[in-house]
Amino acid sequence: MTGAAANDRAGTVGTGDAAAAVADLLVATGIPVDRARISARAIVLADVWGIASHGILRMPSYLQRIEAGGINVGARLRDVRRAGAVVAFDGEAGLGHWQVWHAVDVAVQLARTQGVAVAAIGNSSHCGALGVYAARIRAAGAAGMVLSNGPAAIPAPEGGQPLLSTSPVAGTAAPLGHGPVVDMALGAITRGQIARHARAGEPLEAGRAFDARGEPTTDPVAALAGMIAPIGGPKGFALGYLFEALTGLVGPGLSLDVIDPFSVEHGAQAQRVSHLVLVLRPDAVDLDGDAVSRLERLRAATTASGGRVPGGERRLALEGTVQLEESLRAELVAWARRVGARTAERLLHGP
Amino acid sequence: MTGAAANDRAGTVGTGDAAAAVADLLVATGIPVDRARISARAIVLADVWGIASHGILRMPSYLQRIEAGGINVGARLRDVRRAGAVVAFDGEAGLGHWQVWHAVDVAVQLARTQGVAVAAIGNSSHCGALGVYAARIRAAGAAGMVLSNGPAAIPAPEGGQPLLSTSPVAGTAAPLGHGPVVDMALGAITRGQIARHARAGEPLEAGRAFDARGEPTTDPVAALAGMIAPIGGPKGFALGYLFEALTGLVGPGLSLDVIDPFSVEHGAQAQRVSHLVLVLRPDAVDLDGDAVSRLERLRAATTASGGRVPGGERRLALEGTVQLEESLRAELVAWARRVGARTAERLLHGP
Numbered sequence: 001m002t003g004a005a006a007n008d009r010a011g012t013v014g015t016g017d018a019a020a021a022v023a024d025l026l027v028a029t030g031i032p033v034d035r036a037r038i039s040a041r042a043i044v045l046a047d048v049w050g051i052a053s054h055g056i057l058r059m060p061s062y063l064q065r066i067e068a069g070g071i072n073v074g075a076r077l078r079d080v081r082r083a084g085a086v087v088a089f090d091g092e093a094g095l096g097h098w099q100v101w102h103a104v105d106v107a108v109q110l111a112r113t114q115g116v117a118v119a120a121i122g123n124s125s126h127c128g129a130l131g132v133y134a135a136r137i138r139a140a141g142a143a144g145m146v147l148s149n150g151p152a153a154i155p156a157p158e159g160g161q162p163l164l165s166t167s168p169v170a171g172t173a174a175p176l177g178h179g180p181v182v183d184m185a186l187g188a189i190t191r192g193q194i195a196r197h198a199r200a201g202e203p204l205e206a207g208r209a210f211d212a213r214g215e216p217t218t219d220p221v222a223a224l225a226g227m228i229a230p231i232g233g234p235k236g237f238a239l240g241y242l243f244e245a246l247t248g249l250v251g252p253g254l255s256l257d258v259i260d261p262f263s264v265e266h267g268a269q270a271q272r273v274s275h276l277v278l279v280l281r282p283d284a285v286d287l288d289g290d291a292v293s294r295l296e297r298l299r300a301a302t303t304a305s306g307g308r309v310p311g312g313e314r315r316l317a318l319e320g321t322v323q324l325e326e327s328l329r330a331e332l333v334a335w336a337r338r339v340g341a342r343t344a345e346r347l348l349h350g351p
Numbered sequence: 352m353t354g355a356a357a358n359d360r361a362g363t364v365g366t367g368d369a370a371a372a373v374a375d376l377l378v379a380t381g382i383p384v385d386r387a388r389i390s391a392r393a394i395v396l397a398d399v400w401g402i403a404s405h406g407i408l409r410m411p412s413y414l415q416r417i418e419a420g421g422i423n424v425g426a427r428l429r430d431v432r433r434a435g436a437v438v439a440f441d442g443e444a445g446l447g448h449w450q451v452w453h454a455v456d457v458a459v460q461l462a463r464t465q466g467v468a469v470a471a472i473g474n475s476s477h478c479g480a481l482g483v484y485a486a487r488i489r490a491a492g493a494a495g496m497v498l499s500n501g502p503a504a505i506p507a508p509e510g511g512q513p514l515l516s517t518s519p520v521a522g523t524a525a526p527l528g529h530g531p532v533v534d535m536a537l538g539a540i541t542r543g544q545i546a547r548h549a550r551a552g553e554p555l556e557a558g559r560a561f562d563a564r565g566e567p568t569t570d571p572v573a574a575l576a577g578m579i580a581p582i583g584g585p586k587g588f589a590l591g592y593l594f595e596a597l598t599g600l601v602g603p604g605l606s607l608d609v610i611d612p613f614s615v616e617h618g619a620q621a622q623r624v625s626h627l628v629l630v631l632r633p634d635a636v637d638l639d640g641d642a643v644s645r646l647e648r649l650r651a652a653t654t655a656s657g658g659r660v661p662g663g664e665r666r667l668a669l670e671g672t673v674q675l676e677e678s679l680r681a682e683l684v685a686w687a688r689r690v691g692a693r694t695a696e697r698l699l700h701g702p
Contacts, residue, residue: 083466085436086635115434116629118467120636143597156658163653173596182593184586214657232582235535238661242533244649245524246494249633249642254649276636278467278629282600284437285471285627291600298595298605302514306565307507310589 010325013348015318019044021344022059025332028341029066030073031095039097046129047322049314051183053192054129057328061262062095062126063335068267070259071095071125077102085114088250089121093270096127100146100275104133107279108140115284121275122250126150126261130170131183135316137279138181143173144279149247149255153228154187157237160214162227165255166190167240172311175282175291179299181311186240187228194223207233250274324348362680364699366669370395372695373410376683379692380417381424382446390448397480398673400665402534404543405480408679412613413446413477414686419618421610422446422476428453436465439601440472444621447478451497451626455484458630459491466635472626473601477501477612481521482534486667488630489532494524495630500598500606504579505538508588511565513578516606517541518591523662526633526642530650532662537591538579545574558584601625675699 013021019040026036046055065071075094079087087106091099103119110117127133130146137144150165166187172179189208197204197220209223210216217223230236248254253272261271282291299309324332329348336345364372370391377387397406416422426445430438438457442450454470461468478484481497488495501516517538523530540559548555548571560574561567568574581587599605604623612622633642650660675683680699687696 080638081635083632083635084464085468086466086632088636088638090638113435114465115437116467116469117436118631118636120638122638143600145593156653156656159653159656159658161652161656163649163656163658169590171593171597173593173600175600180589180592180596182589184589186583186586188583231586232537232539234661235537235582237658238531238533238535239520241531241649241653241661242496242522242524245531245646246522246631248645248649249494249524249526249631250636251638251641251645254645256649256652280469280597280600281434281437284432284434285439285469285601287431287439287441287471287473287602290602294599294602294605295596298514298592298599298607301512301607302507302510302592305507305510305512305514307510307514307588310585310592 010323011329012321013324014321015044015048017347018047018056018322018324019318021332021347022056024341024344025059025063025336025339028339028344029063035095035098038101039095041318042097042101042128042132044318044322045132045316048318048320049129049131051129053190056322056324058126058128058261060331060335063339064264065125065261065267070267070269070271072270077121085110085117087119089119091121091124093123094125096125096273096275099124100127100133100277101136103275103277104136104279107144107277108137108142111142111279111281116278116280119277120250123252123270124273124275125271126273127275129183130168131181131311131314133277134170134172134183135181135314138172138174138179139177139316141175141177141282142279143282144277145169145171147243147247147276149244149258149274151258151260152255154230154237154240155210155214155227157234163256164237164240164244165258166228167230167243169243173282173295175286175295179295179312180309181314183311186230186236188231188236189228191224191228194220198224247274247276250276361674361676363672364675365672366395366399368698369398369407369673369675370669372683372698373407375692375695376410376414376687376690379690379695380414386446386449389452390446392669393448393452393479393483395669395673396483396667399669399671400480400482402480404541407673407675409477409479409612411682411686414690415615416476416612416618421618421620421622423621428472436461436468438470440470442472442475444474445476447476447624447626450475451478451484451628452487454626454628455487455630458495458628459488459493462493462630462632467629467631470628471601474603474621475624475626476622477624478626480534481519482532482662482665484628485521485523485534486532486665489523489525489530490528490667492526492528492633493630494633495628496520496522498594498598498627500595500609500625502609502611503606505581505588505591506561506565506578508585514607515588515591515595516609517579518581518594520594524633524646526637526646530646530663531660532665534662537581537587539582539587540579542575545571549575598625598627601627
């Protein structure tokens, strides 16, 4: 974990500068510039959307894994299997962001002729916030879902061992290019939230976590050494099992095999993350040609009832500013010096 | 609702007899025999699997809707749109069971050449337990998901109106023909469970339901007139919104438009349910050809940890017996006499 301690001063950085700095850091490690830029955009968008846990905060762990060899900067996205509407790629231990970004393009393109398409990636790495890729499906005026596996964290009901990842899922259905960008995990709490409770000395809400033996706990310290509960108990586990089995088809690993992205000890090992991107062309299933007005009516009814469209406001544009904790900024400047990323050093160095 | 009161005596019926009786009842109303038999199998399987709420208990409501005209016994499954790997059918207000059953066959067949396929049905009716159709995808050695919409029951967080159905979802990933049969809804409780609490005069667990104004309630009577909470709060709502938007692409209706299947008042109106069946051929995404052993390892790890594979034991075979409450049996015998279903009358009449 980075040292984003509560007493850090926060600095404001323009999103363009932040993305340029992140891209420069990645390029300096050997990632080709187009892939670095795409990855930087995906990373900074998470901050723009208020999901800082999946944004720039992750850069030190990515850089550490790149330096140790666990992320392969020379990875290609090699298509191993092609059926009519499916492509399966070997990610060759590359950074997940540009790989899933590209998989969306491939699936959108295939769905144009096939109506539906799947692009799968095995042997990849963490790709940040899945919603970024759902937002790209939305921008293409399509519908779809994105799944990834990750380090095992959720046990079976009555089970005492972590089996499933936090089971992230993202999706959209946007025949006109606007609509929801759902982005969530099936875990009832995140490790980051548990860690914040531990630092504050505050108990967790009941039903959110287990200790290392699989007993329910509200003690955040015990939970950090333990496991995360799924939302809805057996229901969340069942749905997570489905997502796990679907990403498990791709391989080479299950969540049981995925390396923790923050692990320094295993920094040299490929993470072996699998991603699954599904894209559906809305007009292929739209019986009466009226899907646009139906989804607009759903949005209007949601708003009129006092609710909000999940992720409806999440845009792909890099606008405004992001907040960087001082400790994270200093850590990134140190990395910039280490890898010789002069632009990043300048942009992040501050006044 | 049927009169399955707590003091009913329960009768034991062989599943073969139960399916024959259900099929005979449907044939007597004018549904072609092959479609009636398929529907009967789907209906009785729900009882075999312990989901009686989606099984034979529903027959009186189906028969009532058929008699009133809301279910069209002469419905075809007319393919309105075909793209490479997608077929969209107009269900013509037919019974959902045989229609979704057939959609699985179409999608499995298409996925053989395309790797992935979607079969959508609009303008259909209730199809019982979605897991039945996931089990058929499993039996084909494939993977996939099944979604349906239904009467609006779940409001947005902070919203005071029902927007989403209980958001049922089923799925599987079974490269060898065995694996999970996930079958669940995103509602934190069912109407049937609320009704049982009301009859018993027992309060609900907190967080399960809302009253008619959208305020959280533990009063089952207030909840019956109100709304159902999603699992995981905003997370369950977000995922339900995604499922709603996906089925909403198909049309002609949103969950906001779907007629309550138990409504006698609206029995003459087509229910306007949409179904979405996705099938993925496991080997199309299996990078290293090792998916079978990976999923077997997931199963073994689940069992070893003390857990169970969700729906792993659910078979498509009609085996053993099912329990019929006396009031339901009597109601079905009355229906058999009314529609002239002699075989059903004989099989259900008992000693």
